[in-house]
Amino acid sequence: MKRAPLLFTPITMKGVTLKNRIVVSPMCQYSCNAMDGMPNEWHYVHYGSRAVGGAGLIIVEASAVTSDGRISPQDSGYWSDAHGEAWQKVTKFMQNQGSRVGIQLAHAGRKASTQRPWEGHNGVPDDEGGWEPVAPSSVSFSDNYRKPKEISEQDIKKYIQAFKESTKRSDNYGFDLVELHAAHGYLIHQFLSPLSNKRTDKYGGSFENRTRLLLEIVDEMLSVWPSDKPFWVRISATDYVEGGWDLDQSVQLSKILKQRGVDVIDTSSGGLDLKQKITPGPGYQVPFSEHIRKESEIATCAVGLITNAKQAEEILQKGQADFVALARQILRDPYFALNAAKELDYKIEGPIQYHRA
Ligand SMILES: Cc1cc2nc3c(=O)[nH]c(=O)nc-3n(C[C@H](O)[C@H](O)[C@H](O)COP(=O)(O)O)c2cc1C
Incomplete structure (x- = not known):
């Protein structure tokens, strides 16, 4: 039997084994059309197809822990047991195809209450289903977005509690893994970066203060998350802006997250500030993953133009990451994993229903 490529070598994290290292990166579908955060037939078919296509791990889209944490009003939510039940149908199907399934828990902060990407890039007013967003400081992301309200210390506790409850719910309703979204300029990233966090209390200023919210959320989430299930955190390794969050801080943070019990840093970048200068090219974020993996001695997932x-x-093979996540390529090709095996001249079992093909 031919030796398996690393991509198709199973990997076990705590009590969860993935059949391969291919991860469907979390991708908002902006398709909860009733604006209630509930997944529907679209999610069932979309995610189901990626499981049929053979991905080892599918992380479902950023799902808001409170209703004001959705990016668009049509975003997925996870703030009630009814959401848990609705997602369970989707999750079970994927698991029955042999994929393991994670959920990305999120709060959009000042990027909440915005239009779906195909409708424009403006804030959504109250009378169209929008709401006043919250953020560490009352600084808008752009002129088109709604101005956020600064979160009080009292309300911070409420949001931490919401992350905790959604985590417990993720276990109760059968997710194999949780990923905390601390990247792309959403709420937690807004606290991390000095460009968006202008607070003068214990949540702003020094590195210790800016990372406080993230660490408090992680501790609370891990207190209710089973020790045999993996816990990932997605970060933006850099803001690409002078004076912002950067790779050195990401390394320092990743070391702390490892000590706290986080298993994997899903390494993305950018999304916080419109002044960012990015030159995307094949694997453009892989060096961040490699650096964090080496310097912080933590497992990483690489993402970004891996096609x-x-x-x-x-x-x-080069040890730049332990997992590879794909987003746009796996939108184009839900059968990426099956086709990848073929490309690497390695045989894997597809769904039995398709054997004649
Ligand atoms: C339609 C779409 C929706 C996305 N939604 C999310 C999301 O919910 N959470 C997240 O962390 N990243 C999200 N992303 C970013 C992707 O997960 C990924 O990091 C990015 O697209 C780069 O990978 P790629 O070059 O393989 O597309 C989204 C990307 C796309 C294309």
Whole structure:
């Protein structure tokens, strides 16, 4: 039997084994059309197809822990047991295809209450289903977005509690893994970066203060998350803006997160400030993953313009990451994993229903 490429070598994290290292990166579908955060037929078919396509791990889209944490009014939510029940139907189908399934828990902060990408890039007013967003400081993301209200210390407790409850719910309703969204300029990232966090209390200023919210959330989430299930955190390794969050701080933070019990840093970048200068190219965020993996001695997931099997295998072979996540390529090709095996000349079992093909 031919030796498996690393991409198709199973990997066990705590009590969860993935059949391969291919991760469907979390991707908002902006398709909860009733504006109630509930997944529907779209989610069932969309996620189901990616599971049929053979991905080892599917992390479902950023799901808001409170209703004001949705990006668009049509975003997924996870703030009640009814959401848990609705997602469970989707999750079970994916698990029955042999994928493991995670949920990304999120709060959009000042980027909440905005239009779906295909409708524009403006804040949504109250009379169209929008709401006043919250943020560490009352500084808008852009002129088109709504001005956020500064969160009081009292309300911070409420949001921490919401992350905790959604985490417990994720376990109760059968998710194998939780990923905390601390990237892309959403609420937690807004606290991390000095560009968006202008607070003068214990949540602003020094590195210790800016990371306080994230660490308090992580501690509360882990207090109710089973020790045999993996816990990931997605960060933006850098803001790409002078004076913002950067790679050195990401390394320092990742070391602390490891000590706290976090298993994997899902390493993305950017999204906080419109002044960012990014030159995207194949695997453009992989060096961040490699650096954090080496310097913080924590497992990482690489993401960003990873589009073919050879590239994905090379990232793993070179020790630049432990997992590879794909977003746009896996939108184009839900069968990426099956096709990747073929590209690497390795045989894997597809769904039995498709054997004749
Ligand atoms: C339609 C779409 C929705 C996305 N939604 C999320 C999300 O919910 N959470 C997240 O962390 N990243 C989100 N992203 C970013 C992707 O997960 C990924 O990090 C990014 O697209 C880069 O990977 P790629 O080059 O493989 O597309 C989204 C990307 C796309 C294209």
